[in-house]
Amino acid sequence: MSKFEKIKDLNDADFRRLTGVQKATFNHMLEVYESSLNKKKKLKGRPSILTPADQLLMMLEYNREYRTYFHIAQSYGLSESNAYRCIKRAEELLIRSGSFSLPGRKVLQASEMNFEIVIVDATETKIERPQKNNEPIIRPKRNNTTSKLKS
Numbered sequence: 001m002s003k004f005e006k007i008k009d010l011n012d013a014d015f016r017r018l019t020g021v022q023k024a025t026f027n028h029m030l031e032v033y034e035s036s037l038n039k040k041k042k043l044k045g046r047p048s049i050l051t052p053a054d055q056l057l058m059m060l061e062y063n064r065e066y067r068t069y070f071h072i073a074q075s076y077g078l079s080e081s082n083a084y085r086c087i088k089r090a091e092e093l094l095i096r097s098g099s100f101s102l103p104g105r106k107v108l109q110a111s112e113m114n115f116e117i118v119i120v121d122a123t124e125t126k127i128e129r130p131q132k133n134n135e136p137i138i139r140p141k142r143n144n145t146t147s148k149l150k151s
Contacts, residue, residue: 003076004053019057020064029094030056036093048086050076058083059090 007018015023034052048055054076062072073083094100 002051002054004051004057007057019060021060026056026060029100032097032099033090033093036097048082050078050086055086055090059087062087 007015010018012023015026019026021029030053033056037052050058058072058076061067062069069080069083069087072087073080076083078086
């Protein structure tokens, strides 16, 4: 059973908590991804053992949790390099579609939203230093230890 089959029946809030996107967005991403895969029929080599939904879910897990490719590959039963290729292909095809790109800087500057920026200056923070006292930090060597061992 694929991972997507296990989580597809989650309610909307839990699905979003797990993947970072809503179910409707995931379904739209899946449609775009599958249509891009069908257009790009020049995939060389062995076909993936994962369904397109699982490939998309793997990409979302990587972007949401920042787990290593090794850990993601182990949870999907793939090699690390194969997990890397699947994630990069999914990201690339979704970016090329243009449906899931963020607006540029000019669009954000032209919008009527007011952004509030908070800057925190943490350069002058107190550092706890050891207390000065009269005892020397390095204790002097005792010379009489060897004489006690000889006698």
